[in-house]
Amino acid sequence: GESVGLHLPTLSVQEGDNSIINCAYSNSASDYFIWYKQESGKGPQFIIDIRSNMDKRQGQRVTVLLNKTVKHLSLQIAATQPGDSAVYFCADSLWTDKLIFGTGTRLQVFP
């Protein structure tokens, strides 16, 4: 069935280091993947997306990598800043426009 999961519930990194958040998905037919950031007390906010016909997509300080062979998705944040502290969710979607979310990873940035 459709499910999206995360390997690590909490990730602690030092300010300035790169962060890597991982995500596994189970539906091999999923064709669209999104990363969301959720700060405390707020709704999820779109970060970056990638379609299944791509392996990599870059944004501002963020890169998403997609490995369809092992159904794995990762979010890389370069030069992590205190403002990056949040919970990060991956979500996958089929043509139905319906997003299925993972449980989230909390990113903690310390000085």
Add this chain to the structure above:
Amino acid sequence: DAEITQSPRHKITETGRQVTLACHQTWNHNNMFWYRQDLGHGLRLIHYSYGVQDTNKGEVSDGYSVSRSNTEDLPLTLESAASSQTSVYFCASSPTGQGNTEAVFGQGTRLTVV
């Protein structure tokens, strides 16, 4: 600016009461969604709609209902509130796009059932 708003932001209700949470978006999006967020479960889909008069059940729809009479609103009703429905509820909307689901989320409604 376009936005999506939820009301109320906080609600305390008693077991057995009917409760309605409002969601209003001015993005002119066809798709609207309701999620609940509980610790350890992430965001779980309750109901969703692809357009006016269209509603669909998500993975945790028992005890909830929605109606879509216009593009802007998708109210979520708890028919008879239960303590297990204590949660944070998020509404989202997205444009129709064959899987292009850059959804925008509301700020959430924290519901406590006592």
